[in-house]
Amino acid sequence: xxxxxxxxxxxxxxxxxxxxxxxxxxxxxxxxxxxxxxxxxxxxxxxxxxxxxxxxxxxxxxxxxxxxxxxxxxxxxxxxxxxxxxxxxxxxxxxxxxxxxxxxxxxxxxxxxxxxxxxxxxxxxxxxxxxxxxxxxxxxxxxxxxxxxxxxxxxxxxxxxxxxxxxxxxxxxxxxxxxxxxxxx
Amino acid sequence: xxxxxxxxxxxxxxxxxxxxxxxxxxxxxxxxxxxxxxxxxxxxxxxxxxxxxxxxxxxxxxxxxxxxxxxxxxxxxxxxxxxxxxxxxxxxxxxxxxxxxxxxxxxxxxxxxxxxxxxxxxxxxxxxxxxxxxxxxxxxxxxxxxxxxxxxxxxxxxxxxxxxxxxxxxxxxxxxxxxxxxxxxxxxxxxxxxxxxxxxxxxxxxxxxxxxxxxxxxxxxxxxxxxxxxxxxxxxxxxxxxxxxxxxxxxxxxxxxxxxxxxxxxxxxxxxxxxxxxxxxxxxxxxxxxxxxxxxxxxxxxxxxxxxxxxxxxxxxxxxxxxxxxxxxxxxxxxxxxxxxxxxxxxxxxxxxxxxxxxxxxxxxxxxxxxxxxxxxxxxxxxxxxxxxxxxxxxxxxxxxxxxxxxxxxxxxxxxxxxxxxxxxxxxxxxxxxxxxxxxxxxxxxxxxxxxxxxxxxxxxxxxxxxxxxxxxxxxxxxxxxxxxxxxxxxxxxxxxxxxxxxxxxxxxxxxxxxxxxxxxxxxxxxxxxxxxxxxxxxxxxxxxxxxxxxxxxxxxxxxxxxxxxxxxxxxxxxxxxxxxxxxxxxxxxxxxxxxxxxxxxxxxxxxxxxxxxxxxxxxxxxxxxxxxxxxxxxxxxxxxxxxxxxxxxxxxxxxxxxxxxxxxxxxxxxxxxxxxxxxxxxxxxxxxxxxxxxxxxxxxxxxxxxxxxxxxxxxxxxxxxxxxxxxx
Numbered sequence: 001x002x003x004x005x006x007x008x009x010x011x012x013x014x015x016x017x018x019x020x021x022x023x024x025x026x027x028x029x030x031x032x033x034x035x036x037x038x039x040x041x042x043x044x045x046x047x048x049x050x051x052x053x054x055x056x057x058x059x060x061x062x063x064x065x066x067x068x069x070x071x072x073x074x075x076x077x078x079x080x081x082x083x084x085x086x087x088x089x090x091x092x093x094x095x096x097x098x099x100x101x102x103x104x105x106x107x108x109x110x111x112x113x114x115x116x117x118x119x120x121x122x123x124x125x126x127x128x129x130x131x132x133x134x135x136x137x138x139x140x141x142x143x144x145x146x147x148x149x150x151x152x153x154x155x156x157x158x159x160x161x162x163x164x165x166x167x168x169x170x171x172x173x174x175x176x177x178x179x180x181x182x183x184x185x
Numbered sequence: 186x187x188x189x190x191x192x193x194x195x196x197x198x199x200x201x202x203x204x205x206x207x208x209x210x211x212x213x214x215x216x217x218x219x220x221x222x223x224x225x226x227x228x229x230x231x232x233x234x235x236x237x238x239x240x241x242x243x244x245x246x247x248x249x250x251x252x253x254x255x256x257x258x259x260x261x262x263x264x265x266x267x268x269x270x271x272x273x274x275x276x277x278x279x280x281x282x283x284x285x286x287x288x289x290x291x292x293x294x295x296x297x298x299x300x301x302x303x304x305x306x307x308x309x310x311x312x313x314x315x316x317x318x319x320x321x322x323x324x325x326x327x328x329x330x331x332x333x334x335x336x337x338x339x340x341x342x343x344x345x346x347x348x349x350x351x352x353x354x355x356x357x358x359x360x361x362x363x364x365x366x367x368x369x370x371x372x373x374x375x376x377x378x379x380x381x382x383x384x385x386x387x388x389x390x391x392x393x394x395x396x397x398x399x400x401x402x403x404x405x406x407x408x409x410x411x412x413x414x415x416x417x418x419x420x421x422x423x424x425x426x427x428x429x430x431x432x433x434x435x436x437x438x439x440x441x442x443x444x445x446x447x448x449x450x451x452x453x454x455x456x457x458x459x460x461x462x463x464x465x466x467x468x469x470x471x472x473x474x475x476x477x478x479x480x481x482x483x484x485x486x487x488x489x490x491x492x493x494x495x496x497x498x499x500x501x502x503x504x505x506x507x508x509x510x511x512x513x514x515x516x517x518x519x520x521x522x523x524x525x526x527x528x529x530x531x532x533x534x535x536x537x538x539x540x541x542x543x544x545x546x547x548x549x550x551x552x553x554x555x556x557x558x559x560x561x562x563x564x565x566x567x568x569x570x571x572x573x574x575x576x577x578x579x580x581x582x583x584x585x586x587x588x589x590x591x592x593x594x595x596x597x598x599x600x601x602x603x604x605x606x607x608x609x610x611x612x613x614x615x616x617x618x619x620x621x622x623x624x625x626x627x628x629x630x631x632x633x634x635x636x637x638x639x640x641x642x643x644x645x646x647x648x649x650x651x652x653x654x655x656x657x658x659x660x661x662x663x664x665x666x667x668x669x670x671x672x673x674x675x676x677x678x679x680x681x682x683x684x685x686x687x688x689x690x691x692x693x694x695x696x697x698x699x700x701x702x703x704x705x706x707x708x709x710x711x712x713x714x715x716x717x718x719x720x721x722x723x724x725x726x727x728x729x730x731x732x733x734x735x736x737x738x739x740x741x742x743x744x745x746x747x748x749x750x751x752x753x754x755x756x757x758x759x760x761x762x763x764x765x766x767x768x769x770x771x772x773x774x775x776x777x778x779x780x781x782x783x784x785x786x787x788x789x790x791x792x793x794x795x796x797x798x799x800x801x802x803x804x805x806x807x808x809x810x811x812x813x814x815x816x817x818x819x820x821x822x823x824x825x826x827x828x829x830x831x832x833x834x835x836x837x838x839x840x841x842x843x844x845x846x847x848x849x850x851x852x853x854x855x856x857x858x859x860x861x862x863x864x865x866x867x868x869x870x871x872x873x874x875x876x877x878x879x880x881x882x883x884x885x886x887x888x889x890x891x892x893x894x895x896x897x898x899x900x901x902x903x904x905x906x907x908x909x910x911x912x913x914x
Contacts, residue, residue, distance in 0.1 A: 060456030061449040097312055097452070098319070098445035099403045099411075114404060116389055160227050161457045161464035167228065 024051035024171065026066075028179035031149045033072070039132050040183075042070060046126040046151060051171035054153065057162070058102075058118070063094040065107075065157035066125070068149065072134055072183065075144040085134040089151065091125060145183040151176050206241075206479055209234050210472050234471050241478035248485040261503065262496025266488050273484035277477060285473045292465050300455050312448045315441040319403055322433065323413050327401040329356055330415045330429045337363075338421060342371070349374040353429075359412065360384070360430040363419075366395075371425065386416050386428060394418050394426055403433070411438045494522040498529055510537030565665070567643075570650075572659040575600045575621060579661075587643065587666045588613070589636050609635045616645065621660050624649050631667070638896070639882040640849060641668045676872065679854055687742040694731050694738070701727040740865055750790040750876055754900050757821055757832055758784055760791065764798040765819070774809055779820035785899040787832050793873045800866045801836050801893055808840035808891060815839065823899070830899035838890040843883060851883050 031044035050064070058064055068089035073081040090107035101114040102121035115121035139145055152175035155166045166172035212230050252270070255263035333352045340348045345363060353361040353374045362383045363372040368391060373383050390400045399417040406412050411433040419425045433441075454461070497514045504512045510533050514526045558581075561568050567584030569592075571577055576599055580592040588610060595603050600621075604614035616632045629646045647662035705724035709717050758780040765776060802817070809815035817838050824831040843851060852871040854864060870893075874881045879897035 057456065061453035062456065095449075096405070096445065097448050098315055098441055099405065100316075101402075103405075112405070113387075115387075116402075120389055156228060159453065159457055159460075161460040163228055164231060164464055164467055165460055 024049045024054075024174065026151055026153070026174050026176040028149055028151065028176050031147075031179050032181060033133055033147055033183055035136065036130070038137070039135050040072075042128055042131040042133050042149075044128040044149065046128070046176070048122050048126050048174075050122070050174065053169065053171040054174065055118070057158075058093065058095055061095060061097070062159060062162065063092050063157070065154040066091045066093070066151055067154040067157075068151035070133060070147065070149045072138075072145060072147045074140065075146065084138050084145070087133055089128075089131075092157075093121060093125060139183070146180060147183055148178050148180045149176075150178045203479055203483065206234075206237055206475055209237060210475060231468075231471070234475060238471060238475045238478060241475060241482060245478050245481050245485070248482065252485075260496075261499030262492045265495055266492045269488040269492065270481070270484050273488065274481055277480040277484070281473055281477055285469065288469055289466055292469070293462050296458060296462050296465070300458060304451070305455070308448050308451045311444045315444045318437065319411075319413075319433070319441060322431075322437075323401045323403065323415070326356075326358075326413050326429065326431045327399060327415050327417070330358075330427065331399070331417055334417055334419055334427050337419060337427070345372040346374065356429060357431070358429045359432045360428075362428045364426040364428060366424050366426070383428070384414075384430065386414065386426075390414075390416055391426075404430075409438070409442050410435060411441065491522075493517065494526050498526060501529055501533065505533055505536065510534075510540055567664045567666075568661070569617075569664075570659060570661040571600065571617070571621060573657050575618065577603075578659065584664070587641070587664065613643065613645075617647075617660070617662065620647055620662075621649075624660070638880050641666055642671050643667060672875070676875075679868075683741045683854075687738045690734065691738045691742075694735055698728055698731040701731070740869075743869070750793060752788040752790050752877070754786040755789050755791050755794060756784070756786055757794075757834060757897070760794060761798060761819055761821065761834070764795055764802065767799075768802055768806065774806060774815040774817060777816060777818045779818065781822040784821055784823055784832055785830055787877075787897045788900050789877050789897065793876075797870045797873050797895075800870045804866060805836060805838040805840070805891070809838055812838075812840050812890075824896070831896045832899055834895040834897070835892060836895075837892040840890040842885045842889050843891045848883050848885075852881070 026049070027047045029045045029047050031042065033040040034043055035041075048066075050058070054064060066089075068091075070085075070087045070089065071083050072085040073083050075081055088108070092103075092105040092107055094103050094105070095101075095118075096103050096114070099114065101116055102118050104113045104115070104121055104125055105111070113124065115124060133147075153172065155163055155172060158166055158172075209230060212226070252263065252267055256267060333356055336352060337345065337348060349361045349363060349372050353359075353376070359376045360383055361374045362370055362385075364385070365371055368385070370383060370385075375383065384404075386394075386400065390402075393400050394416060397418060399415070401413065401415045404412050404414050413431040413433060415429045415431070417427050419427055494514070494517060501512045501514050512533055513530050516523050516526050516530075561579075561581035562583075564581055565583050567587045568579065568581045569577065569584050570579040576597055577592065577595050578597070580596070585592040588607075590603065590607055590610070600614050600618055604611045612632050612634055616630055620628055620630070624647065627646070627648045629644070631642060631644055633640055633642045635641070643664045644667045645662055645664040647660050649660050650658040652658050701724040705720060708720055712720055761778070761780065765778075768774075769776065805817050809817070815838070817836065820835045820837075822833055824833050852867050854868040871881050874895055874897070877897060879895060881893060881895045884892045884894065
């Protein structure tokens with residue numbers, strides 16, 4: 001029993017270390033699907049806290065790719081929940097040396113935006129507004145629906161030499177926990 | 186030879202695994218090159234190869250563990266396997282390590298050589314040059330815009346749109362927009378009339394403008410082209426912002442973009458220098474490690490296959506050493522080892538056949554030996570053999586019986602031991618020793634010794650044994666107990682002599698007697714009284730002596746008479762008591778009877794047995810004539826011996842006894858220690874006893890007197906008696 005307690009304590013300390021000690025990570029502070037006309041649009045506030053390694057790489061010309069996934073699901077009592085809609089978010093953050101600006105490219109829509117500072121670029125990256133996700137008629141009336149969202153740094157999009165290190169270093173494991181919310185019809 | 190089961194030296198599975206590993210390694214190696222298009226699969230390939238490495242490591246570890254266990258158990262072939270695997274590993278490891286070391290060095294050196302301070306500087310300068318060129322253009326556009334903006338100061342709002350168009354043409358701008366502080370478009374002029382909505386500045390720009398700072402910046406636009414965005418604040422009757430967009434020439438834009446891309450790429454590479462080294466080293470290490478592990482595994486597999494015949498041979502040899510000649514090893518190759526295994530199989534087969542033949546021969550020898558032992562055991566002739574050291578090697582049952590010695594106790598013992606423990610056999614042993622040392626060929630000797638039944642005479646015949654080189658190996662000797670034969674011969678001789686003497690002596694006796702009686706009858710009347718007396722005494726003496734002679738001759742004749750016995754079952758105890766009745770009145774001698782109550786009957790002629798007892802009692806009484814407190818002890822008992830029953834009668838007195846010299850000849854005719862007597866009493870006794878199949882021997886009693894011991898065979902046994910015999914034994 002004493003041995004089990006010791007192991008539990010060790011695991012607790014280990015997780016506590018990951019949870020408290022690291023000052024980097026991605027957290028979804030708010031996300032919701034707002035109905036605008038015949039469609040639901042995503043509005044989300046995401047707090048990106050990149051690690052020094054990631055920021056350093058960004059300053060040195062390495063593009064950081066953020067991959068998110070939004071799912072809308074219908075709750076079912078006796079079966080697993082049905083995924084009604086699945087949308088991938090793909091953003092690329094890079095530094096443009098010539099103009100000394102930070103560029104955010106929405107790889108899904110192809111829209112590019114430039115920011116004079118890294119902070120403003122990261123802040124802009126964290127604000128998703130009015131992104132259409134699904135049409136209203138996809139939701140069955142009288143049913144319970146919910147949505148999930150998760151976003152993470154795509155290590156596979158990093159330059160090849162950086163990938164093994166990124167897989168082995170916690171500083172490159174940037175992923176939000178799954179954010180879930182009920183969908184109000 | 187089972188060539189049908191021949192397999193390739195290394196299994197196809199090993200080749201297949203190696204092939205997969207090689208392909209995987211090649212793909213991973215290719216993925217490190219951007220041009221390969223495998224970059225996306227790099228991580229998976231890395232993972233796959235890492236897993237393969239771990240599997241290989243586990244395989245190799247399991248093989249090493251197995252090998253250690255085999256070494257610990259000292260299994261056949263394990264040491265050879267270990268040695269070969271070690272050699273293989275050494276051969277693979279040494280060059281691979283050297284190549285790896287220099288490859289890593291070369292790799293790091295090459296990567297480092299890509300980056301140079303001058304190139305760094307050149308890249309920075311190129312970017313700076315591009316920036317300076319664009320800055321100059323941007324400053325020029327800002328200055329021009331600021332100059333032109335003054336013209337808008339006194340223009341009413343309804344004319345601003347027209348004025349903006351003119352100003353745009355003056356400035357050679359692509360777009361000119363007047364924006365309110367609320368970020369609303371007041372007026373707008375574009376080179377391309379299709380554009381209905383102008384490109385507005387970002388919030389950051391507005392914030393800068395609100396701080397009273399004009400903005401000029403470079404914006405990338407579609408198709409990697411660029412434009413200069415200038416936004417300035419206007420102090421009109423109400424504050425407003427004027428935005429002018431100037432296209433950067435395509436050539437300049439393209440050059441600037443190329444410089445930027447090169448700079449970014451170089452900077453990225455410079456940043457990734459260590460990662461690149463690490464990544465390449467990791468790939469190389471993984472390739473080396475996986476190759477080495479695969480090589481070691483293949484070394485284990487191939488070594489095991491190579492050593493398998495050797496191991497089989499070792500196990501087979503061990504089995505042969507333990508006597509198993511049925512071992513047949515599988516022939517799995519056509520090479521020299523296969524030939525060796527085949528030869529081993531042939532050899533074990535031949536050895537097996539030879540062993541079987543040897544066993545058969547040994548069995549036959551054993552049979553012969555057993556047969557010989559049976560023959561020897563059933564011989565009535567004693568057989569002894571000795572080695573060159575006088576040690577007893579072979580003997581049969583008859584030898585022990587004749588010598589009255591358990592020869593088993595003297596097996597492998599020197600001859601001297603026999604004489605030490607059996608002093609009566611000293612003559613026998615002395616003869617043997619002498620012949621053992623001196624005899625060069627067949628010899629024959631007679632030797633006598635005193636056995637439990639008296640004197641025994643042996644006829645010994647022997648021959649020395651020599652090997653092929655003439656070296657003496659020992660002696661083999663056969664001997665027979667000739668006592669009975671000699672006795673019979675002597676008895677026959679005596680009988681013949683007695684018959685002749687009786688005949689020759691008795692014939693003249695009657696004429697002598699008749700002549701003497703006639704002399705007396707004729708001359709007695711003619712002679713005077715004195716002479717007549719002389720004549721009468723003389724003739725009487727002659728007549729008496731002739732009578733005496735007749736008696737003696739009759740006795741002698743009786744002794745020589747052929748046996749005519751009429752045996753019947755007689756109770757010896759009763760017979761002894763009957764005979765003794767005649768002597769009981771003798772007051773000078775006391776008789777002590779110790780008669781066994783359950784004595785079996787004996788088959789004897791009662792008259793002769795009575796005579797035997799009479800002779801012996803008379804003999805004893807005469808011997809005790811001058812002995813005070815004379816005593817005669819008569820004892821009977823039963824002696825079970827070798828499945829037969831003997832009745833023993835012992836008669837002892839406490840008289841003067843018999844000298845040792847006399848003991849040996851006391852039963853011979855005309856041997857007597859008495860003044861009177863014919864000298865035939867004991868000879869007749871002995872003759873009668875022997876006629877009944879018994880024995881008699883004389884000895885001195887413990888009281889100093891003489892003793893005679895008669896042994897007679899008991900009557901035919903029945904079941905009851907057999908049981909008694911068993912109990913006795």
